[in-house]
Amino acid sequence: MGNSYAGQLRTTRFEEVLHNSIEASLRSNTVVPRPVFSQLYLEAKQPTLHNGRVENEDEEEEDGSESNSPPVPYKMKPTPEGCCTTDGFCQAGRDLRLSSLVSEPQDVPPGFQLVGALSAGAPDTLLVCAVDRRFLPDERGCNALLGFSGNCIGCGEKGFRYFTEFSNHINLKLSTQPKKQKHLKYHLYRNNQGQLVRGAAICWKGLGKTAGGSSALTADSYISSSAVKTPLSSSSSSSSLTNWTKPGHGSLPRLSGKVSDVQVSSLLQSCYQNCQALPRVYQHYGSSPIQPLSVEMQILLTVYYLVQLGPDQVLLIEDLEQIFMRSWRESHLSEIRQYQQPQPGLSLPQLPWLANLAASSCGEGVVVLGEKVSMALGLSDTFSRLMEGQLAHTNYVVIICTAKGQETESCMVVTGQHQCRALTEGMFSPSDSLREISQQLSSGMTQELTTFCNSLGPDALCVYIVSNKCVSTCVCVCVEYRVEWREVRPIQLVVARKLLSHVCAIADSSTQNLDLGSFDRVHFLICVPPSEVTFQQTVLHLWNSGVLQNLGLEQDCLSQREAERYVVKMDQEARARIDDLIQEANRNPNTLFILVHDHAHWDISRCVCFWYGASGGDSGSGLVDSLLNSCQIKDANNILILHVTSFPFALQTQHTRISPYNEIHWPSAFNNEVDLYLEKTQYFGVCELLDSTRSGSGLPLLRYDSSFESMASVLEERFPKLHSAVIRTQVLIQHYCVAMMAVSGRSGSGGRSQHKHTSVETLEIVQSLLSASQRCPSHHGHMVLLRLPSLALAGWAHQRLVRIRQRLGLGELFEIILGNPSQTLSIGQSFTERIKETDWVPRTYLELEALPCILILSGADPLGESLPRSLKYCDLRVISSSYLQRTALEQELGLAAYLVRVESQGSQPHGHAPGLGSDLSESDSDKLNSTDNEEKEGGENSERSLKSDLPGLGHSAPSVPHPPSVLQPPRTFHDSIAADPLHPHTTPQGPHRPPNTQRRPSMSTSLVSSSPLPPSLLQGCSWARGVSRPPSLLLPRGLYDIIKARDGSGLPRCTSFLPHRSVAWASSFRPLLSKMMTCTEQSLYYRQWTIPQPRHMDSSNRPAEGRTDNFHPRRLLLSGPPQVGKTGAYLQFLGILSRMLIRLMEVDIYDEEDINFSGQLKRVQYQPTCASWPVTDTLMGIPFDYTVHDPKYEDISTVYCPDYYPNTDGIPRRQEDVYLRRHTARIKLSKYAAYNTYHHCEQCHQYTGFNPAYQMYELTLHAFTFSHLLLGEDIQLYFIIPKSKHHHFSFSQPGGQLESMRLPLTSDWNPDCIKSPIFTPTTGRHEHGLFNLYHAMDGAAHLHILVIKEYEMAVYKKYWPNHIMLVLPTIFNGAGLGAAHFLIKELSYNNLELERSRRVEGGGPPADVWPFIILSDDSCVMWNAVDLDSHSTSGPAERNVSLKQMLQHMEACPDLTQFGLCGIRKWSSHFPGQGSGGGARHREPFSRGHLHDFLLLNVDLTQGIQFNQNRDRFISLCNDHCNVDIMFQMTDVPTSVQPSQYICAPDSKHPFLATPAQLLLEKYLQHSSLFPLSTCNYTHPILSVDCYLNLGPESLGYISFPPSLLPSFLPSLHPPPPSLSLQVTVWLLFSGLLLCFWDSFVTPGFLKNFHFLKGAVLCVICADRSSLRQTVVRLELEDEWRFRLSDEFQTANAKEDRPLFFLTGKHI
Secondary structure, three states: OOOOOOOOOOHHHHHHHHHHHHHHHHHOOOOOOOOHHHHHHHOOOOOOEOOOOEOOHHHHHHOOOOOOOOOOOOOOOOOOOOOOOOOOEOOOOOEOEOOOOOOOOOOOOOOEEEEEEEOOOOOOOEEEEEEEHHHOOOOOOOOOOOOOOEEEOOOOOOOEOOHHHHHHHOOOOOOOOOOHHHHEEEEEEEOOOOOEEEEEEOOOOOOOOOOOOOOOEEEEEEOOOOOOOOOOOOOOOOOOOOEEEEEOOOOOEEEEEOHHHEEEOOHHHHHHHHHHOOOHHHOOOOOOOOOOOOHHHHHHHHHHHHHHOOOOOOOOHHHHHHHHHHHHHHHHHHHHHOOOOOOOOOOOOHHHHHHHHHHHHHOOOEEEEEEOOOHHHHHHHHHHHHHHOOOOOOOEEEEEEOOOOOOOEEEEEEOOHHHHHHHHHHHOOHHHHHHHHHHHHHHOOOHHHHHHHHOOOHHHOOOOOOOOOOOOOOOOOOOOOOOOOOOOOHHHHHHHHHHHHHHHHHHHOOOOOOOHHHOOEEEEEEEEOOOHHHHHHHHHHHHHHOHHHHOOOOOOOOOOOHHHHHEEEOOOOHHHHHHHHHHHHHHOOOEEEEEEEEOOOOOOEOHHHHHHHHOOOOOOOOHHHHHHOOHHHHHOOOEEEEEEEOOHHHHOOOOOOOOHHHEEEOOOOOOOOHHHHOOOEEEEOHHHHHHHHHOOOOOOOEEEOHHHHHHHHHHHHHOOOOOHHHHHHHHHHHHHHHHHHHHHOOOHHHHHHHHHHOOHHHHHHHHHHHHHHHHOOOOOOOEEEEEOOOHHHHHHHHHHHHHHHHHOOOOOOOEEEEEOOOOOOOOOHHHHHHHOOOOOOOOOHHHHOOOOEEEEEOOOOOOOOOOOOOEEEEEOOOOOHHHOOHHHHHHHHHHHOEEEEOHHHOOOOOOOOOOOOOOOOOOOHHHHHHOOOOOOOOHHHHHHHHHHHOOOOOOOOOOOOOOOOOOOOOOOOOOOOOOOOOOOOOOOOOOOOOOOOOOOOHHHOOOOOOOOOOHHHHOOOHHHHHOOOOOEEEEOHHHHHHHHOEOOOOOEHHHHOOOOOOEEEOOOOOOOOOOOOOHHHHHHHHHHHEEEOOOEHHHHOOOOOOOOOOOOOOEEEEEOOOOOOHHHHHHHHHHHHHHHHHHHOEEEEEOOOOOOOOOOOOOOOOOOOOOOOOOHHHHHOOOOOOOOOOHHHOOOOOEOOOOOOOOOOOOOOOHHHHHHOOOEEEEEOOOOOOEOOOOOOOOOHHHHOOOOOOOOOOEEEEEEEEEEOOOOEEEEEEEEEEHHHHHHEEEOOOOOOEEEEOOOEOOOOOOOEOOOOEEEEOOOOOOOOOOEOOOOOOOOEOOEEEEEOHHHHHHHHHHOOOOEEEEOOHHHOOOOHHHHHHHHHHHHHHHHHHHHHHHHHOOOOHHHEOOEEEEEOOOOOOEEEEEOOOOOOOOOEEEEEOHHHHHHHHHOOOOHHHOOEEEOOOOOOOOOOOOOOHHHHHOOOOOOOOOOOEEEEEOOOOOOOOOOOOOOOOOHHHOOOOOOOOOEOOOOOOOOOOHHHHEEOOOOOOOOEOOOHHHHHHHHHHHHOOOHHHEOOOOOOEEEEOOOOOOOOOEOOEEEOOOOOOOOOOOOOOOOOHHHHHHHHOOOEEEEEEEEOOOOOOOHHHHOOOEEEEEEEEEEEEOOHHHHHHHHHHOOHHHOEEEEEEEEEEEOOOHHHOOOEEEEEEEO
16 A cells, blocks of 8 residues: 555655765765765666565665765775774774673763664674664655764763764774664664563665566565564555564564565564563462463464454454463462372364364364474465455465474464455554544545545535525524533542642651642643644633632733733643743742642653654654653652643553552442442443443444444455544545435435435534434534544544535534634634624534534644533544553543432443433434444334434335425424433522523524424523533444453453553553552553553663662552543642642631720839830839730639729630630741751751651750759750750760860840740650741751650650750659759759859859840740830731840840749730730830740749748649549559549548549639639638649639748849738638648737628648648637538548548638
């Protein structure tokens, strides 16, 4: 087939002669180059025959001449002195021999290829060279550029521009002129073991040369090559198709004669060879070696397989491999069961007899030839029989050679025309097929076919043009139409959250490959295939998704056009867009860039293999590989790649870049995942289409057209040289043209014979298309999709259909659209006006909803174009057998994918969508009998089908049915028209509901019709009735049989196909995919059993030595069925990712208004609002505020203040509500924030030390002992000090005993240093504690010490290895925060004394040592400065400041050493206070009151303050606020205890509780209402002497006398006289008296100064019972209080836990 070059000037010959002439002139100084035209015309090359065949072109070149002219003399240049001249080595002395470089890795530049060169000095040795691929020919011997460009593999020298120079460098040592055609002989490639081996010979002169016009085919001596490929366009004068020869076992003899009629394939031989390599998984079956299938058994199984093939079926290697697999497994498992005794094999003499016996069952379909001499004789015999016509009814000839003394050889010759055509076209990639089709159309080869079809079709009959008529002037609106395809479904949000969780998993992993905490915004770029419709479709989805608003980009995108900057087509212009993104990512490290690769299976070619475009098979040119797999993308830590595809199989190989843990699969209905998400839609895909063929009820949605197949088969036999796609397209368009004539009633005089030139299926499609718009007042209709991959054929089909439509007068009834991926959508203006009234042009197929049209979709592959819900028919009858890979086949079937409402299914079975039982919305129900799926339909059945199908046929002759016109009223029509529930994206409206979206009813005023439609036809919209039904799918018969068939696992047989042309099976002995496999299991299957071919972009992704994978850490894969909503899912993912990053940059902080403010406080301004530091004298004049204002203490008893009256209107919150329902505010983190362990940025990695990239810090443990009178024993503490922090401490000697912690001097000042050590007590917050102060300190040097409990030492060391830690003694394991503060204070004072001593020893003054420390809470996150004097209308101005700035400001206070304790106010959005009366107090820049979370403590001035460990005093230094679960002491399971069980009578039997006595007592007092008169009675407080116990929020008005409540931050720490306190309280009536571990100043006279209400309650608390009795006697309490013996209690502790005892009484 193809064009012959006979009698024409051959371009390649001209280029060769010209090239030789130029080279001769450049390299020779003595010979005058011969004229080019003399060489071309006067000395024509005469090929000579040798034994009836053409001599090899290379042998002619070895003679040294291209023509009869003498050879050009050549003299090699002398080798430079000192250079190597050894054969097999370059002049630099590096080894170039293939045998030496077989396992060595080679650095081959992009665009270069390794080839083997032959040297005259070593003819048996191949030298490895790297040659620019452009200067080498392709497999057809064409397309090689003149000249040369090569590199030396040995020494690495590059840039050899002349082969002469290169041959000298590699020491070829030639005696004739060097020519690349002579010496570059073989391609080199790496096999599966990674070894560099010799490949096919370089085809310099092309193949398929004929011998002097001889038409005989013979087979000569054996040659080593077994695969000779001839292109489909090679010249042939035979009337039959090219025959196929498939070598099996042994080598194929060389063919001579008219070899262009024979193509040789190595598929069968590769199948046999793969079956010899057993997988390692089977080697554990015993110690004896397992033998593969014998050669004889493989041949016999092949014959059995061929016999069972039908006459229209083609051989599939996948089926043959599975047959071998099952046979091997069964035979060897039986051997295992029989104790590994080998079964008797098939003997050699039995093989031909058994093979012939098997072939006899199919007649002449399969012929077995037994040959005992040589394979060459068997082939000669086969070709002779073929030329004589003896194999006219034979499809396969199997030649078995059983020569004596030789191994069994076999060969298969495919002789059937249908089989030859399928194998020929299947050998080429889709791109090769499209080029062949374009060549046939441009060369005029299809003219005869077109003439033949036109003689039968409408061009021969339709000779008039029908004029348009306007018959209707009314304006009608369809009330059933509404489109809502942009809504977000719940399952899309679920998938978006899955994507987000995987991103978070990458960030949380220990590899530190993604630091989400360092990003403050999201930027994205969506890469789509080079389809204009897909591009506009993605932009439309983006514009309507709200993502741009979520990302804050709506100001930059004010129109849909401007949104195009976030979507890019993967064409040559994409390179600049990707480069811009990389540069922007480098400039903005705090921005996370998401690169979405949509339709990711489209271009998987390797960038260095762009030259595979003609033979590699993958669409695209490796652009994706060069851009998305570049080092810049891979190394950028802020670029995340998301691959999105419906067919992930080609990306799931052994060398994939995507980790299986980074795959996100769409929830499957198979395991009822969808039901969990309240999804209202059901996906209808390939599996559901197949289920419709087996339902047995109604016409299946997936079917084939037997009439069309018969017509196409006849024409394929008539025109064997034409591609089947050309023939099938001609037949298909002929069918549509004839059907339009028949249905419109314009068939003229030849109408009675037109039915035989179309099919029932095509008539149904056209009738539905034309009649649908007539039944809707707004002329809504359906879409018919014609899939024509060839652009040339699609353009021709579009022109033909448009011409016929216009000649029939149907130009305004439906539109015909040409879908070219590289062009924008083109729609007629009249049809555009139906969609929208405004000046608007649709850019996507989705916007063509309900528009009656025929869409001709072209392109080698669908490129992600989504189709509207009005798609009713998907016509794939032109798809050829070159799509026999899973990805290629399923993406074609995916065009018919659909979503239907679950509610619309009613009681139908699962997976059976509504309307599947009937696809006859406008036709008679008898159409069920007209299906063409029965192969043996006769003409009468077709005629009857036409009669029953088309109304109004009664007037026609019975044998010649005449289709009616849809423009005339049909005689029968369904009266029962009910609108089914529509797809969720397309919701119908009731008759009384105004439509949401209306089309312009222009068709009602310009309707092409000869008579108006009756009102019965306008009862309902056909589009509304059919939108809930999935489209029907028409396939070629061959593909239909393959898809419908099931394999051994119950899956469709197409699932076992090769996933993609660019991958290969790792072994033929692989299991089948299981029907029960999940998507994850399928991914693991392909990752194990597929390997990328060299042209695959993952072929270069080999793992490094010592690793099993080479996954990209920031690469995700989202896979889901086609048309299921993946675009909406990843757009939602971008939105929620942006919100999450914003959330990560924000923090929830407590935002509460201060409590316990009174409106009657005097508004006195003591200090100017602009004061920077407090003045001592002024501050002493400010009254101390005893009231606690921190909202977290809202559940405690209020301290009485004479000027304060609480608001008792509200109901006090319960204690648990205070903590669980505290008000919070979300604010953005400043650059000076403190962080927890989840923050990982490049700046503070070394500060935290928690990074695998850094070496683990060496820590030292040091003991420190000091004594304290209160504890009664020496206290031993431990410091964990990293070696990098040793300079903060002094040791007796380097590495010796720890002596003290170094302190600076008061006079020291360093702007980059903080003088005060920072102590942070913490427990249980090793992950969430804010200990990372690197950013908060703004680079300032500081000393930070974590104070931890002993049992938590290991975990804190793990998470904070570069922090200094102070480990509390074991006795403090059960203590709270107050105990930690107490121990820090005592330790700091002890250290202060040690430092003073050290200074004195050094000659310095002792008092100059800095006495301050900082006590910080582990949840302080940021620090603000407030300008109270601001004149801003919005109130005081706030600004973020660093902790360094704030501490240096406090340390710079002039009178700081006079203060004992300083603190800062907690942030609140209510500042200045909005509570009643709070404004005046809040506007004071400095105040006196309680301090809580962040303290600057003067350990020198507070040294005299001592504490009793049995008390829980309410001051900042000892504030234990515990929330402990009470549980029994000796039980394993915690049990809840009632408050009444917290106490018991002394010496009584009672369950003991494992809880501190102090806590039990306080909890009892809070819940027991021991002081009933004080409840909600602020005017009568409780008198608490020398203690504070929390009696609950209802106990209002609470007074505790000195010395416990001294204001610890007063300039003077001397207690005021008790009389000052008495003056305030003598006039009060108290509702109770609480005595708890009082001091000696409490005497009977002291208590008589106070007055109590009658019935007031007394509570005396002591450590034992005897102390209780002594207290009653010593304080003379019985004079005014009445006691009962039953009022004596103790806490429910065991004796060893030291319970507390208390006595209650009432005032007399």
